[in-house]
Amino acid sequence: MKILVGIKRVVDYNVRIRVLPDGSGVDTDGVKMSVNPFDEIALEEALRIKEAGKADEVIVVSAGGDECQQQLRTGLAMGADRAIQVQTSEALQPLSVARVFQKVIEREDPGLVILGKQAIDDDNSQTAQMLAALWDRPQATFASSMEINGESATIIREVDAGLETIEIDLPAVVSVDLRMNEPRFVKLPDIMKAKRKPLEVLSLEDLGVAVTDQIAVSHFTPPPQREKGIIVEDTAQLVQELKNRGLL
Amino acid sequence: MSKILIIAEHDGTSLNISTAKCVSCAQAIGGEIDIAVLGNGVDAVAAETAALDSVNKVIAVNAEHLAAPLAVNWASEVLALSADYSHLLGPSTTFGRDLMPRIAALCGVNQVSDIMEVDGAYAFKRPVYAGNAIVRVEPASDSKVVATVRTASWKAAGSGGNASVDPVNASRSPAAHTRYVGLSSEGGERPDLQSAVKVVSGGRALASEENFELIYQLADKIGAGVGASRAAVDAGYCPNDMQVGQTGKIISPDLYMAFGISGAIQHVTGIKDAGTIVAVNKDSEAPIFEVADIGLVADLFNVIPELEGLLG
Incomplete structure (x- = not known):
């Protein structure tokens, strides 16, 4: 079985986001870029499934400009077997990304597609669900554990009310939540090895995907600021202050 | 229309x-x-x-x-x-x-x-x-x-x-490829982090899994959910699912109390929508004080027992 894993290049989770003064976006100039943290968890899970002998190959896929090859190389260094970059200069929205993945699926015929539950830049949380719809296959979103049993999988999902268990037939799309695992650290020799692993570059035309129906995004603004708080001297004052505000 | x-x-x-x-x-x-x-x-x-x-x-x-x-x-x-x-x-x-x-x-x-x-x-x-x-x-x-x-x-x-x-x-037939098994509620008596009205949260300054008990005790005393910073989770003081922040849970309780949390950007992102943020930290320069509504520069190991005492 092959496993496809989606990789998105995003502003690192530790960077303080600065909105550009003209409202056209956020400052990414000289800013550290990383693999979307949820995608790292997705890849870690795929690698563990392969290491358990339940998959033969893990392929990382990203849609973006050449700069996203850096994140694909990180994926290869973590242990993915090969990478596919779908080249585009446009910031694709989830439906287009889902269409790209659908075409890659037609070429690769994977048994499982594992994606992050959302990207930490646009926070859309749509791609996995959309891909499952286009592919007409099961979706298991916000997964915190999965067990492959031959032709099916048992998934535990993190939902607001607790933990939901579902059973899905493969092939299927799974989107992973934070609790699924803790991704491995990349070691230097693996980074060297990753440089020799295959990275295929495809265009949207190669895949026959037209980018349509994009939602116009504009007017980036910083969020409203919190008002300046007070400093209390001791615990008694803290308790008094909380009681005054009706919080205790 | x-x-x-x-x-x-x-x-x-x-x-x-x-x-x-x-x-x-x-x-x-x-x-x-x-x-x-x-x-x-x-x-x-x-x-x-x-x-x-x-x-x-x-x-x-x-x-x-x-x-x-x-x-x-x-x-x-x-x-x-x-x-x-x-x-x-x-x-x-x-x-x-x-x-x-x-x-x-x-x-x-x-x-x-x-x-x-x-x-x-x-x-x-x-x-x-x-x-x-x-x-x-x-x-x-x-x-x-x-x-x-x-x-x-x-x-x-x-x-x-x-x-x-x-x-x-209903006009469509069920999909045979997806089967619902069941739902279990987690966390026992303690309120769920995502929907809790009050949340008590601990950071790296707790210094050990044993010390993190202090956070649980205080939370139980005031009926709060329990959260943690990524640093506390990474250090193994508490489980992953308690992480509050950009890569953890984004929450908006009425009261959020942060003990020994420095206030890294990724943590603060997860609590911005809280009603009142309380920060207790020894370091008066900690960035958490920039977003706190009520700050107390003090050692959490003194403050938590005092709080419990004052709350009866």
């Missing part, structure tokens, strides 16, 4: 408050508001839904295979109802976030996620970068709008209405 269909969230016996919040968002969009209640044996929920303010009608779809909210089955049923509507709305809870994008893809549109403000029937504001920026999004006005509503941004609509309930037969 807009025709809006809201997909109700419920547990089979009562309506989730997220649905009433979607109604408020729909009121801001303006137009005729219908609500679809899918499930098995949903008559009571449908009646509760019909009492929400400004609802035109409730469509009740009962079928055995709709008992659990499996997105695959619900999405095809909603699609069957969707033809006459300009807007399809669901809450931005795990329920809506699972279901609505599947519907959007079947309709051939991108989804508008997390509406926090309505600027017009086809113009909305939503947060990106975990709330660190707000953007305006405008879907094409000749396409169907499929959207989720950020529940923390909307008040629940009242329930002085009296809409009619139209029972409709």
